[in-house]
Amino acid sequence: MASAWIEKLKKAQKTCMIQDGRRKIHFVFPDGTEMAEEYDIKSSELVLRKWRRRATLGVKESKWEFEVGEDLLARNVDSEGLLESAANPIFARKDTLSSYQWRIRNLPYSIETYNVTVEPENRTITVRTTNKKYFKKISIPDMDRVQFPLQQSALSIAHANNTLIVTYKKPKEILQMEKEIQEEFKKLKASKDGDVDCTPS
Template structure:
C-alpha cells in the first residue's frame, strides 16, 4: 500500500494497493483514493475522453469523506444534487433544458403518429428482395 498525505490541508491525496497476480508477478495498482495518471496509448491516441468533461475524485480528511467534482462547465446554480440513502447513490443533474421547445413539439407529434400505426402480426414475413 502507498499513501500520499498533504500536510498543509491534512488530507489524503492518494491511496493505492498492489497485489500479486496468480502467478506471483506484480499486479496493477488499484486506486482506493485518487486517480491513476493518464497514459496515452499509440493505438488509442485519437480516442480519449474530452478534457472538458467533469472529473470526480475522492478527497478524505480526518473528519469526513468528500467527493469533489472539478471542471464543471456551467455555474453551480445549474446543478441539482440528490442523495438516495436506500440505494446508497449520489446523483448530480443539470437543471438546464437540452432540447429547444420546437423539438419537444415534434416529439409529441411523432408519438401521436406512432400510436396510430398497427404492428403486423402473423409471424415471419417473406422477403421480396429477390
C-alpha cells in the same frame, strides 16, 4: 464494524517511509490485496489511497485503482493510447480532515443546475444536472467498510472555476476511528530513504 476495519489494518503486513513531506504506507492483506496510502506529515490529511487486487493466475499484475487522489499518469490516456478530450469532466476525490470531498472539473453550469442527493438504499450519492448533461453515482468506500448509513443532511455542494465540489461531512464515529488509526501509524517505524517493515517502536 469500525473496530473490525482497524483490526484488519493492524493485521496487514505493512511497510512505510517518509518522503516529500508525506507518510507513505503500503499494506498487504492476507488475501494478497494491496492498499497504498499517503498522508501529509504536518496535517495528517489523507492525500492518496489506491488498491491493487490480487491478479488471477496467468494474468500480469493488475492495475492500481485510485480511491482518493488522482492517477496523473493515466488520467488522459485510455487503453488504446488515445488522449481524452480536455473538455471532458474530470472526477477526483480529495478529502479534508473533516469531510469526504469530490471535485468534478469541466462542469461550467451554474450551481442551480445540479441536483445532488443521497440514496440510502444504494449507499450512493447521485449527481445529476437539470439539463441532462451530466450524471454520476458516487460511493464512499470508507462508509461501506464500516456499514455506516448515509445522511442527506451531511451533504453540501459548491461551484467555482467550472468545478463542482461535493462535500460529505464525516460522522463523529468516522472521525474517532481515523484518530485511532493515526495513533497506530505514529507507533510505526518509518524510513526516510527506503522501505522498512512498520513494526511498533
